Amino acid sequence: MKARRIAIPCVLLAALAAIAVPLGALEVTNGMVRLTLHEGIGRFSLAGLGQASGASFTPLLVAQDPRSSMVSILVSDRVIRLGESSDFLEAVEKTATGALFTWTSKQIVVTETFSFIGAPGSDVASGVRVDLQVTNVSEQDLAVAVRYLFDTWLGEASSVHFRTDTVAGLTRELTVTKDERPAYWVSPLADNAEGFGFQCMLSGEGVTVPDRVVFANWKRLSDSAWSYTTSAARTFSQAPYSMNDSAVGQYYDSRPIPRGESVTVTLALGRASPSGLTLQTAATAVAAAAAPGATTAAETTAVEAPAVEAPVETTPVEAPAVEEPAEPTPALDPVTEARTDLASINELLRKIERLLADGSALTAEELAALEHSIAALKERSALYGTGRE
Template sequence: MRKSILKNVFCFIMSLLILGLTTSGVKVKAYTDYQEIKSNYIEMRIFEYGFNGSAAINQATGDKYRLIYGYDLGEETSFTTIRIDDSDAILQVEAEVIQNPKNNGNNKENTTVYKIGNIEVTQRLQVVNNPATGREDTVKYTYIVKNNDNRAHKAGIRLLLDTMLGHEDGAPFRVPGVGPVQSEMNFVGNQIPEYYQVFENLENAEKMAQGTLKGSGATTPDRFAIAYWRNAANTYWDYDIDTSKSITSDSAALIWWNPVTIEAGQTKEFSTYYGVGTVSGNSEISVTGPARLEINSETGTWETFTVTAYINNKTGTTMTNVPVEIVLPEGLVLAEGESKSKVIESINDGQVGQASWLVQATQAGTFEYRVQSGNLSAKRSIEVPELPKGYVSQPQSKIETNSSPGEAGYYTEDVKATITAVNNIKYDEGVDPESITDKLRQNLYQSMCVLGVDPESITDKPGIKEIHYVINGQEKVVSGDKAEFVIDTEGTNKIKYWSVSEDGVKEAEKELEVKIDKEGPIIKINNEARDYTVNEDFVIDVEVTDKASGVKSTTITYDGKEVKNKDVIDLINTIGKHELKVVAEDNVGHKSEKVFEVNVVAGVTRVVLNKHQMLLEVGAEGQLIATVYPEDAKNKEVTWESSNPSVATVENGKIKALAVGETIITVRTKEGGYTDTCKVVVEDNSKALPVTGSNLNYLIPFGALMMLGAAIILKKRKPEID
């Protein structure tokens, strides 16, 4: 499968290059020519414009396998973006090349120089000693940004590496403290690991690469991401991670150094490593860590380092709660907050689980440590160099708490913490006084030390000026060598702390997480607090949360019988009071309980009106009475309705006749919707009587009818005349 950044974003740019229309005048040609830097263990090819790829060399066979996609294909799939102020550019595509790739000296270093405006960028690629293996089998990528302008600019670098192990273009990753990574993942700030590893196959570490992000001269990035290459390669700088996106068809590593201000005439360097990785052990258990420890140039002390153990499950079944332990010799100690023993919760058959530790050196030498799980063990060695000779202030602090966390790693009450610090000054009585003249003038103790006075007899040595600590983003400064404070916030409290010596040397920042869970889970029952009828279904609606250690278990019972959330309870034939009870437990053992009363009442079965026919004159009123059954029904509310409100209206059973005609009055129960009706006929208030005939249907006024009757009577009484 061939790949190219000519897709999408770069199509137009590269077409201009092909036509020779760019301001740099550089023409594109097939990437068949290349420079090469190498050792006995690794080769890197640098093609035109600085595109590059690397391969490892198997010492046993002499065979090579790819570490980066473009090694033997000459394609531009790994590239570098520079952000200057608010503008982005691909160095290998859009920048002016003022020095083509050039090997320096012994063919272990290659530089390419680019120019964008008044900013000059040097890409320096060096085969160097690998901190992970102790051999010359890694490449140090360095970008040197020089501001040749007469004003300050902000500049940052994004490096995209198209990872490929052997024949696997979708090479999976492993990250200390995280485990295997086969989908996109983002790391920022303190999440950024010391290193990452790339494999041809997660179940086999025979072919692997390792990138170093921290220590050993690397510039710690502001962001690191594992990404799907085909998406990432179509972006310049910004890239949104999709954690559901698989990388197993095409993986990449992205490294960002955010823009920093570079004053006029100044330079800024950004460095990282990528090369061969290694583990020690066997097919069932192995361990990885640096082969040589580096000295922090700012503090004069050794860097901390990460040790990772891998357990390969070959049992034929899933392994659970797998214990793993690290055993350290004198001269190596666990970093503060680390635990000697760790547990891998689950490893599926044929898969690999991992556990990591942060370790510190306390003295120089070569030390062998091991990791073990059951009857399996693996060993590895590390070389710790001597610290520089001469005067070095080495403020060191430690933090202690008044109690220990439980098995889940949480404290169950407020934590009283104490930070203490000492200045572990390093002396060398044989040092040339001229090399520390300024120090001697400033410090009587050092002067006397160089003159041969026993250091232990001197009390005037630089001590600790102050202790700094940051809890959840709030910084405090305490004068002296001791600071006490209370941590009382539930959840994960992130603490940073460091000390400063009296002669101004700042200790490297340390970090600690204190997890506190003082209360049980919060239970919320969302059901309405009201009476329920036998005609209803009761749906259990419960929410349980715990902002600290998390919810371990939830038990819901209805009248003592265990049920589940969202279960539907049939209330037929259950008149009376019932108990819904929720008991929840968090991961540190705190329990919470909440009870909800479900009062079930009789349901409505019918409604009956006292009249079903009613005759009213216009302007008259009538009253209907509705009886809801059964008599003990809780909800006896009803509504009234007239089918012809222009004839008669109804309100609360009272009927008001408005016009001649007919209407149907309906009563309806609110519960169940049961109904009954009454027919209402409204007459004219003149009391007219209906007269009907074969073709007649009209009213004769009652008065006229009476007159007609009187006339008939008078006529009958009139005497006859002969």
């Protein structure tokens, strides 16, 4: 009975995968780094250029499915994966110094701003500055925590998944606290003479120091609701399906946000450099284009690079108007409709995951409800030209 229950959701998941079509992506290239914002799923990808003549861009994070790296926020004991919640309206746009995501809900507005940066003393971009700003637009005070999950891969071909300025190689799970943090961590490309890798700064002027950095198996980190406790006895594998699969979780503990104010977490990450990365904006001109098959993001006028200042900023913001449910709903534009459908798919996937984790037999009513939801989504998928048979 249990085997039958597991097989049924797998069929449903396959049906969902067939209709879950990304809206598109905005690619912005500067110097030795390429930034991609994936519209509709709220994820970003980074790729770095090698030193050798004729070198191509190499993904710095897992590229097969950009959803495996993510940013989550914890608001009033509720975990929200940005890009997956139907409570938020998502927007993506190019800026003069990079690109940004915006997520808007009745309670909070979140912006994730990307600006190109480089190594100290260099005008060539090799990384990005990420400013995640959470603004409280509700009528009450809030507290918000942040977690970044990076799905790394460059070191998985060797025994050394990570290195820091204090540790030559990490081969097992590890938690680093705020007081004992290294200056940075690197996911190094295996057997690469030029030291290519993905680097994340944990200190430096303007960088928000994480309260905890966790090096662990990706599935264990991804499946954890929020916190995860490491064990030195565990490697970066979880049998039977998540073998030699490493990731990093960076935790920024809960910060109070009075109504009308905001808090900002700032990161510096990109192509590894012996001297690290600085938050100074790179001078190289920005070239942007929509990825193949992607929608075109709205461009903005010139914007100055975000100032390096204390993490907490006061930014009065008016709460977005809330329509009464009884009032007629205006027609949505195609992009908004697609975002709504993707949010519905994400919620349905989470429901299936909860049913799988429950361990009990799937009832006829549950199966009928799932099939009805998928049938409705498949019907709506005809609105999108995917080119699939």
